Amino acid sequence: MKNLIALACALFVACTSGLAQELKTSKSLKTAFEQSSLSKKPVLLIINVSGISRPANLPSNVKVNFKSALEEPEVTNRINENFIVYKTTMTDTSIRSIIRAANVKSFPAFVFLHSNKDIFFKDFGNSTDQKKYISMVNNALLAAKEESISDLETKYNADKSNNVWLKKLIDTRKKLGITNNAQLIEQYANNLKIGDFNDYQNVLYILEAGPYSDGSAYKLAYTNRKIIDSLYRTELPQKRSAINNAIISNTIADAAKNKNTPRALSAANFARNTWTKNYTQGEKVYYTQILWYYSTVKDTTSYVRTASYFYDNFYMNISADSIKKIEAKDREALTQKHIASSPHKNTISKQKLDSLQKIKGAKVITQSFVSVGSPSNSYANELNNAAWKFYEIGTKNLNYLSKAMIWSRRSIELNPIPGYYDTLAHILYRLGYIEEAIKTQEMAIDKAKIEKTATANLESELKKIKAKTL
Template sequence: MKTAISLILLLLTVPAFCQINFVRKSTWEEVSQLAQAEKKLIFIQLDDSGCNRCIEITTEAFTSIDLKEIFGRNFISVRVNMETEEGRKLGEKFEIKKGPVSLFADAHGNVLNRYTGAASAPFIYTEQADIALKRRTGKQLSDYVKEYKSGVRTPKFLEEYIVKRSQAGLSVTELLEIYTGALPLDSLSSFRVVKFIYLHGPSLDSKVYKAIQAVTPQKMIDSMYKTAPYQEAVAMNNAIISASMQKAVQKKDRELAGQTGYFIMRTYSPDFWQGRIASQRNMLRFLYEMKDTTQYITEATQFLDHTHMHLTADSLKRMDARLMNPAKAPAGTKAKHPGMPIIPQSQFFHMDLNEHAWHVFEMSSKIDDLERALKWSYQSQEFFNTLYKNTTHPMRLGNPAYIDTYAQLLYKLGRKEEAIEWQTKAVEAQKVAGGTSHESFETTLEKMKDGTLLK
């Protein structure tokens, strides 16, 4: 009876505003047992307290009634913070070191899909769930693990195993080296083989990548990119960048991070200005992950003060207009790839300003640093408000997250009354925009009024 009672207790859910029914205080064994009994898959949402906004964003998505129906019918759902004992154990089991991560698995622990990041749009999670449901049948990761341990090393098997691990968000670095090492040398002159390797992310310092650079004709690599569908070419670059940055962070290797930045810059050719911007963004992410406060603030200051703070909203609008107009688009953008989605470049500049202002708030208590971040934060709002003025954008009172950043910087600078005034605006802006995040902003507002925000 004890087991039966514990399984019943698993059905207790988090507060009613969360529409997906997340089970509580559950070990993997208990969840697996319940999933097998109900013939369902398992959805695990791993939160990271280092990103409270990510938690708010995903919670907003999970309030969808559509998600409740889809996930209730097909999944046993669990939501834990990675800093808890349960979260750490799940992270170890599925080789996850940092959230937020949305994981879809079967009852035997085979990962069917993995989504890294946070999204407020419910359809993102619907799409990820659909992918997992389509992969629930057929040969699973555990089957490949058994064959691999038994000594199977044929190229076909290794390719399938690499695909399975990639789908699960697991490292394929070792497998790529074994796969490449087992191939005849002339295989690295094959479009198909090199494309397969690139799509699965060899890091820039890996033996695999170096072997391709040494053996494969550059003309063939160039031709491979030119003939590949645009999305596939982007996927190859992103896989290499992601693997390289993960390794750079893991090894605290600034040289590799710099190599990755140079690789990023070259992917923007001939638009080297945008390439340099993207490369600098990458290096700042690396420094932030390294918690190198001094170097981060130094390079963020150079990046933003020399670029973003010299731009105007009108110049950002012109940048977007050139991208939207095929006749005026730079080579290598929309004119060259008519099927690609067009993403306004202006949004990245106000996002940069807010992101780095918030990071300075987190990392420093120096007045000069905070005053500089306050200017970045104010400029992010100016860009946002001007760009979306007189449009149908739901944030007509401003971007609440940007206002919140500005308010908290004011508070840390000791300007309490101004901070309360701006945080009140953040609450109102979020209420108008919709969603549930205003509750968090209200909590921050109350702590400001009580004088307990930074305690």
Template structure:
């Protein structure tokens, strides 16, 4: 099947199906217009189809005080990820990869922020509502964008603009920080907070901004020794992601390699993870620039080395260790429980509910199904797909396996495994129709 994307938090609260008390607009365009006319922020709820046996908790969203606030303070719109006509453009524009999610937009049409839609508890939703109302009283992102496009480049404006974007969860500020450092005197780079600001802005790894952040190595090293782990990880991810995306957009191999080298350097004591990090970034680059030959060549070596040369038990143990690490690095917040009238702590962290290695193997197998042309390459994809099933037998993984078998002209085996996908889909209580349609095409040799 198509590349599977899992959006996960162990506190994931499920898909809303019947919160009828909130008044939703018919279309996103109507909602934007109404928000502008009434001077209210727009709350967009993006959902995804869930299995019928999922534990759906929407008690918080159904709380009268919450629904009243959404109706009184916001214009509202909702759409399902599967409804591409209504949701696809929103998901693409605001880069939504977690579902269900909220997107908040101010009355001018300026992006405010996105957040996971944790709908089980009213206090979670109240926090989001408060944040959105606070953001709606601030200067609109539209105004910042207009000033920048008009040529405003003062250091004070650029810092304010970057901080605004960071507050909205936008980490791609590499071009802005490049403009910002042009306003700085060398003496200012001796300030810890100034260097920290540059690094948090995610400069391109080969940019002038990053090079200037390295001028005072003592400060640079101190930042990576003293800042909290989450801050350091966020800085590194911003630098890596901004650099690799720019490399893809400009087909800049040197920048891609510099980004991969930096990603590798963040794993100072783990050679295996360092190697995985380097290769993952280069594979991302080759796939992004549609260099099929390089992608396939590197992928065949990479996935065999890191996913096929170790036992199933070792892979499962590795997945368990990653889960424990995600828990340990979770965000701890305090909240008042009105039921018990006590102050409690809550740990929030994100981690795929499904086996992460199985997901990786399934997705690369599907990429090979779409890209590969040689039998040797498809056979490799078949082995990866089979390993994914061994790690976690799901309908989607069997569907991928069946497709690859079909490409290899192993028609009876393909049909048998597609039937298994249908069987599992029924057990999972997911939509079996797409699997059944593919089976018919396999039988008629028209897939």
């Protein structure tokens, strides 16, 4: 409830009501791997989204059917013959490491693993065409015969100067969507000769691996500026963006892991420099990276000091009305972008749904739906999250708490939802304004009841506020 983050990615979701009856599924991930080891069959991990509800604003006479071709006999037979299946949802804690390792971001996801937990293939998405799943199974079976990541790591560790095996290891990881190959590319670059950095493809390969922005591989790749300039001028924008994002995320992640502040600053500076034509946005992404680092390494002093400057200067120096106009425009642009780029023709447009409401007795069956954007307000989310963070870290500094209260009030002004009132109530309590905290928490509960969302936690917090035991 406290950390309300806007979700702007489009997910295709599949109904699982009849799936368990068709596929032979293991009772747990542990059991699946045990059965895999005994049967010599790989594991197919099917990850669905939990709690899929009817899309909002659909007319009552419109029926939504999430039937998937995964339920077709030919598909289920092929899967049962060749794999041990474990079917679960993204909230299953036993699969967190796999989701992280496989870089799973779209659902339903299909992750194929050897019995030693090595990931060798993945796919995602719902479809009414069984050819998609037959093709997925065939490609997974082919991938299962190739050398696994563990096999390639063994060969690499036996001879780290052998770039043939090292490149194959990096390529295998990249094929699976693993973008953090910074440590491996350091070794790869160190194994090259200085003349190799005059080769366009070598430089591109190094950058695509997401090298540390302060590492040797990155510095060596930049020894020939003509190649760098050519690369950023000729490669597609999507590839250039992917390169920059990998460099930033790998560098800042390693900095946090090792509490390496100079490396974190390097990542933040790199992120800022990717916005050469927009100084303000560059500054914003710089501080976003630094704040994430301070928060992750639990440097509270640096975090609250930096956050105070950041949110005051980037979120509070513009009026609420202006923010609402900006975000309305951004949401419309995002919606149009997703609609234009979606290859799935069985998604119903809003205009079509509106017209269906006027037809008595009309029924529509759809096979999948796309959720575009979010009703949440990103400025409000950011301010609410920042305010809650100040409360959560336990600061009793009146200056910082006052800032948090102001940010929280602005988030409510932008988007008055229960969770934001809950945040404000907690901050008011910390400041000693008990009566106002009670009234604010009661407003959170009233809002939740109107929205028909759960109130148990809000009511529990209200009791604590009244009893002064929060």
